Amino acid sequence: MMRFLETRIPAPFVAIAIAVGMWCLPREQAMTDVAESLRLATIDLSMNLSAVVALAAFLTFWRARTTINPLQPERASVLVTHGIYRFTRNPMYLSLLLLLVAYASHLGSWVAFAGPTAYVAYITRFQILPEERVLAAKFGDEFAAYRRRVRRWI
Template sequence: MSVGSVGEIVWVLGIVAWYVIRYPFERRAKRVRVVSDVRSRSEIIGLVSALFGLAILPGFYVATGIPGSADYAASAWAVALGTVIFALALWVFRRSHKELGRNWSITLEIREQHRLVSSGPYAFVRHPMYTSFLLMGLGQAFLLANWVAGLAGLIGFAVLFFLRVSKEERMMLENFGPQYRTYMERTKRIIPYIY
């Protein structure tokens, strides 16, 4: 088995694990009443971009090898690094869901009895779910030895992040007021101690 194939298998297993982590939270979230949502066209564009870049395009590449013209030689060190980064992404993803519990939603929503979560990964960054997507995109870039499929995750993440994060923070400020502003002052957005 080639190094490139190992990277592709690790990527597929990572995507399966991502879905296995998310599914029970998605089911539970449907049972909690939404009291406010700020969904918009730009949010849908961001979510579709992330799905396309982190799952659909690389999945198509892994299944078909297209676009093969963008392939480059895979290396064992890149696959090993990509595996570690993707595993870290899944750990942050799981921890973020666990901490949010009933507050979690895929779109920008405030749920009944919503509370401000500032424990676990939320003690370091305000948006660890985005941190996990950034890490997934980085992991994908190392796992898939293809300039298009490998980098698509980072591009999809960037579109989602820049279209959505400001709206999400505005929503949280409107809902939690000074409590959220204080939280913003002591945490970074997605990279602990940096940004």
């Protein structure tokens, strides 16, 4: 029914749209029960981890000399299973999720965490599942074994 959205909107645009939505959410559910130092540590850790994960993912794809374009997964020339891809099948999407977690923490409202949740749901349904179908068709048993070995997110 909604297949027309599959692999159509780049994940960074989805993350930006969700971040705007998070900013618009009411802030009545302030995180008053969380110490400011813990909230700031969460922001710092999430942002730094996001940068490390994204850089590792880009470098691994660059070294493998395969496409990084998620809108055209059929152009993948090799199944990347090493580097950061040994720990997560989707580190680039994970890095954006970590940024949204940092932003939700920055906003200081529990309601803002609906944003990262919506991001996971949207990206899984409209980006990851279609990519996995293509990779399964293209790389067969090799992708099936990789899927069994490595989790989708973390």
